[in-house]
Amino acid sequence: xxxxxxxxxxxxxxxxxxxxxxxxxxxxxxxxxxxxxxxxxxxxxxxxxxxxxxxxxxxxxxxxxxxxxxxxxxxxxxxxxxxxxxxxxxxxxxxxxxxxxxxxxxxxxxxxxxxxxxxxxxxxxxxxxxxxxxxxxxxxxxxxxxxxxxxxxxxxxxxxxxxxxxxxxxxxxxxxxxxxxxxxxxxxx
Numbered sequence: 001x002x003x004x005x006x007x008x009x010x011x012x013x014x015x016x017x018x019x020x021x022x023x024x025x026x027x028x029x030x031x032x033x034x035x036x037x038x039x040x041x042x043x044x045x046x047x048x049x050x051x052x053x054x055x056x057x058x059x060x061x062x063x064x065x066x067x068x069x070x071x072x073x074x075x076x077x078x079x080x081x082x083x084x085x086x087x088x089x090x091x092x093x094x095x096x097x098x099x100x101x102x103x104x105x106x107x108x109x110x111x112x113x114x115x116x117x118x119x120x121x122x123x124x125x126x127x128x129x130x131x132x133x134x135x136x137x138x139x140x141x142x143x144x145x146x147x148x149x150x151x152x153x154x155x156x157x158x159x160x161x162x163x164x165x166x167x168x169x170x171x172x173x174x175x176x177x178x179x180x181x182x183x184x185x186x187x188x189x
Contacts, residue, residue, distance in 0.1 A: 035155040039065055042152070046071075046078045055168050065157045066166050067147065069139070072159055076146045079103055083145050085138055093120040095133040099141035101149045112149045116140030116162070128164055136161075 039054070048054055053071030056063040067075070076083065082102045089096040096117045103110045118136035119126040128136045143159030152158075160166050 035065070035157070038152070038155040039157065042075070042150070042157075046075045048074060057166060057169075065155075066160050066168070067143075067152070067157060068160045068168065069143075072143050072146050072161070075150060076142075079150060081146055081149055083142055085141060087134070088115070089117075090134060093126075093131075093133060094118070095137040097134070097137040097141040099145040101145035103149050110149055112145060114141060114144045114148055116144055 042048065043050060043054065048067075048071050053068050053074065054065060055068070056065050058064075075081070080103065084100045086098040086100070087095070088098050094117070096115060098113060098115050100113050101111065116137050116139075118128045118130075118133040118140065120128060120131055120133050122129060130136055139161040140159075140163075143161040147153060147157060147159050158166060160168065
């Protein structure tokens with residue numbers, strides 16, 4: 001291979017890498033657009049109040065949408081999601097709860113099952129500092145079941161009850177314009 005062929009080969013590899021980066025960026029942009037569309041629909045359909053029912057947290061350089069407990073309850077009620085629980089492990093400091101959720105649509109009946117746990121103690125030994133682990137595990141299971149059955153996980157939307165790390169920051173200036181600043185959330189009257 002002469003110098004010109006080596007140069008052309010390097011140039012082609014470089015152009016392929018640039019194209020791959022551009023495609024990846026485009027995919028991330030499309031995913032965000034889809035997330036925005038999903039969040040807008042979720043807010044409108046379920047009559048969520050942006051200032052009360054949804055906020056975002058910075059995680060790994062990105063802002064992750066978090067639905068509060070009241071938002072989860074509204075989504076469950078509006079969509080007529082039935083949730084039942086089955087305790088799998090119950091001890092004084094650890095609980096695992098299985099949730100079964102059913103949601104009927106005009107076309108079919110959807111069913112999911114999911115698990116949640118709570119272990120009393122500070123990290124890394126535990127995942128909650130609240131001593132009532134059964135109730136915490138049940139709240140987490142409900143949140144996961146509701147969000148899973150309505151498709152929120154596909155868009156990187158999580159519930160506040162799923163982790164002690166997902167609690168809304170306590171500030172006097174309400175972060176409601178959230179950190180979802182790129183999402184055009186409108187209220188439905």
